[in-house]
Amino acid sequence: MxxxxxxxxxxxxxxxxxxxxxxxxxxxxxxxxxxPHQVAVRAHNLFMETNLGDPGLFPGTAHVDELLIRWFGDLYHAPDAGGCSTSGGTESNIQVLRFTKAAKKSDHPNIIVPASAHFSFEKACRMMGIEMRVAPLDGQYRMDIPKTAELVDKDTCCLIGIAGTTEYGMTDPIPALGKLAEEEDIHLHVDAAFGGLVLPFLKDAPQFDFKVSGVGSISVDPHKMGMSTIPSGVLMVRDEACFCNLLVDTPYLTVKQSYSLSGTRPGASVAGAYAVLAHFGxxxxxxxxxxxxxxxxxxxxxxxxxxxxxxxxxxxxxxxxxxxxxxxxxxxxxxxxxxxxxxxxxxxxxxxxxxxxxxxxxxxxxxxx
Amino acid sequence: MxxxxxxxxxxxxxxxxxxxxxxxxxxxxxxxxxxPHQVAVRAHNLFMETNLGDPGLFPGTAHVDELLIRWFGDLYHAPDAGGCSTSGGTESNIQVLRFTKAAKKSDHPNIIVPASAHFSFEKACRMMGIEMRVAPLDGQYRMDIPKTAELVDKDTCCLIGIAGTTEYGMTDPIPALGKLAEEEDIHLHVDAAFGGLVLPFLKDAPQFDFKVSGVGSISVDPHKMGMSTIPSGVLMVRDEACFCNLLVDTPYLTVKQSYSLSGTRPGASVAGAYAVLAHFGxxxxxxxxxxxxxxxxxxxxxxxxxxxxxxxxxxxxxxxxxxxxxxxxxxxxxxxxxxxxxxxxxxxxxxxxxxxxxxxxxxxxxxxx
The missing domain is CATH 3.90.1150.10 (Aspartate Aminotransferase, domain 1)
Structure with missing residues (x-):
């Protein structure tokens, strides 16, 4: 062969x-x-040869990447938010666990996820030596907040809420979770891989974004409801300094340090995602x-x-x-x-x-x- | 906006x-x-709408994925080798650290990399709580084997050798590393992200593949010398059972368990990689x-x-x-x-x-x- x-x-x-x-x-x-929408496919092809792992070679593509982040910053009511494009929800969630674990500096870090959380959290926790505590759901398939509060201790580095669960399409009570996160001084991450491009476009939808003061980060996948090409994920953070814990030196590239998980990564699907969202508005x-x-x-x-x-x-x-x-x-x-x-x-x-x-x-x- | x-x-x-x-x-x-070669771009577009994260929906695409793995099994002299496509070298290397760490069950696992190793190992080790021990190079920019041997202890879960280093294009002495790996009963991973599609096509090239009996796994990136579309990585393992330690349940998908790191992942670049290699032979x-x-x-x-x-x-x-x-x-x-x-x-x-x-x-x- x-x-x-x-x-x-x-x-x-x-x-x-x-x-x-x-x-x-x-x-x-x-x-x-x-x-993917035809606009995504056309943009994908236009940027097919680009590599955002080495952005100094592709300043035009890097600019489109920046515009995508700005688009979501505006959408989620935090124009100054930081962010990065990823390969999808799993990588976005791993990035959050990386920086919240590094910030907590506990020997036995734990996170709290709802029973409805995507299986990628199990994968990430096992890989990173983080204990995954599972909060039960209420009768509406939503994270039970009093029971979540009982699971918190001094080693809890991250609370996770879901906006648009994979199984039942529900959104956890993010404002109540945000209050708990602020009281306990814990990072709250909202996994909005699916709902992050649904809820902002609905009237009377549950709140889940940076308008809720306790929300520290939000992940969203344009390759789901954004009708973009695979792989396309975005991680938004209220405070860009979150990423500082992730920096490694990157010799022989056009940038000296990087916080992404992947090395070589496509500009094509980033352009695809931006194209669809800019086109539709x-x-x-x-x-x-x-x-x-x-x-x-x-x-x-x-x-x-x-x-x-x-x-x-x-x-x-x-x-x-x-x-x-x-x-x-x-x-x-x-x-x-x-x-x-x-x-x-x-x-x-x-x-x-x-x-x-x-x-x-x-x-x-x-x-x- | x-x-x-x-x-x-x-x-x-x-x-x-x-x-x-x-x-x-x-x-x-x-x-x-x-x-990317035009054949890769054409195949990429043909498979643009596919998602290998849910292979039961895309049995034809999954077959192409399987053919890509078989192609590398043949190339690396182990037709029965297992393997999986990834987003590139970083993800491939993370997968190896995941299964070797899980197999070792040490509280303080370490790996040994040459000083020439790609910065992705630093990123992965920090994330996974693995100590990264760095072996010095000899005068030819190759891993110094006696000094590597001195770094091995009972907590060493993986030895890493490089085939085609990023900086100097050198290949570590894989046969000597393989001997050390067998003597110490440690997994040897060869990072051939670059050299894995160069060395097999050269006369008198240094040995690096499964012909060397101690080699347990090899990573290679078709989006480098394979002229394929980004993202395209492949991880080959001599014994497919390696992946068992990585399985998580995947409810509501067409497969019940998965060992990949990513969830949703493109069939497009897998088809692109296979197309180039099949076309050129x-x-x-x-x-x-x-x-x-x-x-x-x-x-x-x-x-x-x-x-x-x-x-x-x-x-x-x-x-x-x-x-x-x-x-x-x-x-x-x-x-x-x-x-x-x-x-x-x-x-x-x-x-x-x-x-x-x-x-x-x-x-x-x-x-x-």
Whole structure:
């Protein structure tokens, strides 16, 4: 296999066949990703050759990176916030654990996450020798604050709240968490990987951003609701000095120190993320998010018309139902408790919802008889 | 800035202007990256919408990922080796530290790296609470094995050797390190981020791969000499069971467990990497590497003709010289000791070398007078 090359004609014939074996997006109801918007793809290609690991070679790309951070600073009501682009939620959360652990200087550091936290925290804590304390949820799938407070001790370096949980689409009580964080002088990180590009565009959404005075950092993934190319994550910090604990010397690069986790990293997906957000603006994003929320409502009511009960009315476009099977070839997912979970991403258009409901209805009737 | 959207016409006008501010590749002599080959870009675009973080949705893409691992297994003389694609050298090295630390179960784990090791090891060790012991180099910028042996103790979980060092392009004595690793029963990881796609294509190159019985894992970055799109790294392990220590449960995905560090991750750059390597094959890569090595020789002789001495004759296409300034707008770099460093990547064609030598000559004459 290794020796001889393959003509590009045969190669792409083969690669196209592989690609056809992937499930089509119009049947994917389980993913928090979505096909990137054409503006993202165009920007991605324009910046394909760039490497933000060596920003002095790419000052124009570095400027776009800076604009992306400024965009989120404005969106999250802290124009002076610091930030960095990452490969996604896992890397963003690792960065937070790195600097909060370094700042605490405890021999037995711990963090407190809600039971709804993404599995990346388990991975990061195990890797970094941090104890992960899990706070239970209340009846609304939200972090229970009194029980969270009981878990805090002098070795707690970080509290984590979620804005738009992966499983049930709920947002933890961030203002109450912020109050606890301030009282106890602990860093509060908000994992808004999903909700960070949903909640700001909704009326009467729960508060989660830097308007809440105790919030120290927020992570958000443009490759989810930002319709950008993978990999695209952003970590925003209220005080840029957070990053000082992460600096290492970077000889033979055009910058002398760096705080990113990755070395070489793509400018392409950073440009893709910025392009989508700049193109749509807040008004355009509001329209997209409104559509996703409307589809979530329609799906929920449609399922309930078949007698399948919702688990909760979510804060974001993640619908959950009591366990039920769905017909092939729809790709859905199930929560740890076995509830049906459907994410109404931008590619899940209204006609997709109607098609799913219609096919589900027939299947459900057959199964019931 | 956040409120109103921008038309795509104005947006791309602006983004193109940003891109023009980046330094042109034909003047970049300092980078271990290179513009991706057109085959990589085409494959990248074909797989742009895929997410290997949820491989059950993308079985065709996951197959290409598997083929990439198999390609490197064959290349490194261990067809049954396990492996995983990563975002690059830093993530690959972190993965190795994760599983070797977990396997050792020491309260005070340490690793031994050569003084030439990439700064990502410092970052990873600090993050993971691992002591980093630094072995000195011999007169040829290679890891000193007797002195390495003196640093080993019962808490040493990993030895690191480099194949193609970032600064001087040298390869550590991997067979001797392998012997030490076997005697002491310690995992040996070879960081071949750069050399892993150079050394296999050279005659009489130093041994570094699984042919050396003590080698437990090898990392290589297709986004360097593999002319692929960023981010593209690969970690190969002799025994796939290494990864068992990294597994976490991944509810609501199409796979139930995962050992990758990232969650969502691009299929696009994996396909890009596979496309280039499959297209060129071993023979094609030999030709490209031969050209880069020939240019390295030409550059070295050209500089010496001006009286600028080489520091060492490198194993790979990284040329170093005693400190000297170079004219604008050439982007070169300097090692930690201040030596001039030029990487003869595939984009540094022979005419680029000649142009640089000619402009350097004029500049050097003026500076000397």
């Amino acid at each position: 290794v020796s001889d090359g393959i003509s590009s004609e045969s190669l792409f014939c083969f690669l196209e066949e592989c690609r056809r074996r992937d499930i089509c997006w119009d049947h994917i109801l389980s993913s928090m990703c979505t096909p 807040k008004d355009g994003m509001e329209a997209i998010v409104a559509g996703c929320m409307e589809n979530t409502r329609r799906l929920t009511e449609g399922m309930e018309a078949y007698g399948v009960k919702r688990k909760i009315t979510p804060d974001v476009n993640v619908a959950t139902f009591e366990h039920t099977e769905v017909p092939e070839p729809w790709a859905v997912s199930y929560t740890r408790s076995g509830d049906l979970r459907i994410v109404c991403m931008p590619h899940v258009h209204r006609d997709v919802i109607e098609k799913f409901l219609s096919e589900f209805g027939e299947f459900h009737d057959r199964s019931s008889n | 956040v409120s109103d959207g921008i038309s795509s016409e104005s947006l791309f006008c602006f983004l193109e202007e940003c891109r023009r501010r980046d330094i042109c590749w034909d003047h970049i002599l300092s980078s271990m990256c290179t513009p 071993k023979d094609g890569m030999e030709a490209i590497v031969a050209g880069c090595m020939e240019n390295t020789r030409r550059l070295t002789e050209g500089m010496e003709a001006y009286g600028v001495k080489r520091k060492i004759t490198p194993d790979v296409n990284v040329a170093t010289f005693e400190h000297t300034e170079v004219p604008e707008p050439w982007a070169v770099s300097y090692t930690r000791s201040g030596d001039l460093r030029i990487v003869c990547m595939p984009h540094v064609h022979r005419d680029v070398i000649e142009k640089f030598l000619s402009e350097f000559g004029e500049f050097h004459d003026r500076s000397s007078n």
